[in-house]
Amino acid sequence: MTDAQPTAFHDHDHDDCTQDVLAKVDRLASDRGLRMTPVRRRVLEILLEGHRAMGAYEVLDRLAAEGFGAQPPVAYRALEFLVEHGLAHRIRRLNAFAPCMHPEIDHAPAFFICEVCNLVAEAPGEAVRGALDAAGKAIGFRLKRANVEAVGLCPNCAEAA
Amino acid sequence: MTDAQPTAFHDHDHDDCTQDVLAKVDRLASDRGLRMTPVRRRVLEILLEGHRAMGAYEVLDRLAAEGFGAQPPVAYRALEFLVEHGLAHRIRRLNAFAPCMHPEIDHAPAFFICEVCNLVAEAPGEAVRGALDAAGKAIGFRLKRANVEAVGLCPNCAEAA
DNA sequence: GCCTGTTATGTGATAATATAACAATTGACA
DNA sequence: TGTCAATTGTTATATTATCACATAACAGGC
Numbered sequence: 162m163t164d165a166q167p168t169a170f171h172d173h174d175h176d177d178c179t180q181d182v183l184a185k186v187d188r189l190a191s192d193r194g195l196r197m198t199p200v201r202r203r204v205l206e207i208l209l210e211g212h213r214a215m216g217a218y219e220v221l222d223r224l225a226a227e228g229f230g231a232q233p234p235v236a237y238r239a240l241e242f243l244v245e246h247g248l249a250h251r252i253r254r255l256n257a258f259a260p261c262m263h264p265e266i267d268h269a270p271a272f273f274i275c276e277v278c279n280l281v282a283e284a285p286g287e288a289v290r291g292a293l294d295a296a297g298k299a300i301g302f303r304l305k306r307a308n309v310e311a312v313g314l315c316p317n318c319a320e321a322a
Numbered sequence: 323m324t325d326a327q328p329t330a331f332h333d334h335d336h337d338d339c340t341q342d343v344l345a346k347v348d349r350l351a352s353d354r355g356l357r358m359t360p361v362r363r364r365v366l367e368i369l370l371e372g373h374r375a376m377g378a379y380e381v382l383d384r385l386a387a388e389g390f391g392a393q394p395p396v397a398y399r400a401l402e403f404l405v406e407h408g409l410a411h412r413i414r415r416l417n418a419f420a421p422c423m424h425p426e427i428d429h430a431p432a433f434f435i436c437e438v439c440n441l442v443a444e445a446p447g448e449a450v451r452g453a454l455d456a457a458g459k460a461i462g463f464r465l466k467r468a469n470v471e472a473v474g475l476c477p478n479c480a481e482a483a
Numbered sequence: 484g485c486c487t488g489t490t491a492t493g494t495g496a497t498a499a500t501a502t503a504a505c506a507a508t509t510g511a512c513a
Numbered sequence: 514t515g516t517c518a519a520t521t522g523t524t525a526t527a528t529t530a531t532c533a534c535a536t537a538a539c540a541g542g543c
Binding site for chain 4 (some may be wrong): 484485486487488489490491492493494495496497498499500501502503504505506507508509510511512513
């Protein structure tokens, strides 16, 4: 089951939120034999610090400051690993990355990006994906992956406006 | 009304297809007072040459070869103009641009990108958009724009595989 | 243990994509 | 025809991403 309400746009205990995801990831990594090396885990933690998408170079700066390698491939490789294994998502619209909030489930996420506060929420996208599948089927397209990214105002910023 | 079947993945008279879009654009431009200057029109024509997405620098090379300016802003500005007025779309996944095949109608396109032959089809995305709207509404998000991009195999390449 | 193939990391260099800033030109139209 | 706004041209630079190759860590067989 997926959360009906993504936490991003709501007050919540973010430490809990983070720990929850990390715990899921640890379990999942040992189940699947993924190697959560120091860089990779640290990158995920960095992404998890806020419900924002982070550019590779922003991540890289953090890594470099902490004694990891300081060249772009260090960040890109870790990010690629996370994305590849469903532990993070790439938000194309922002040329940035966000942690996956549901690493085990919900593998058809839709992203809602607030253009004011830059918060990014990962919402269940099954219905969207269903519609997309149907549209693809209608034209004989064999759909593998999709990215669905919406831009607009989050509840808080919408109210403020 | 939107085409039920996008032409991209099917045999068709591409000259007709191109002329059709250009004619619509001309009409629309004069209706709305858009200035289809030489660069802009040429860029649109270049995009229309195939049902592929084209990078800004690829467009730029073509422009430069034809005597237009040879610097990136020349291409980016024309592309931005086209996108802004709904005459082209930006395919974030590819860092590239595709002509709009329905410049007047269908303003919730979903894109289907073939990972083998690189053809890009613009399919009606009303249903997808509807589902996305609903998902957004459920979390109180005021949706402004969205990009929906699917990657997979077009009918031809799927059959070949 | 220790060799060995594989996977991961570090580093330098560079490619590809995109924008800022400002000058020169063109077009609209009073 | 003068003037303002929009467009184009050009230089420079910012931002994002990858290549290529060396070094290090790890896993499994022996």
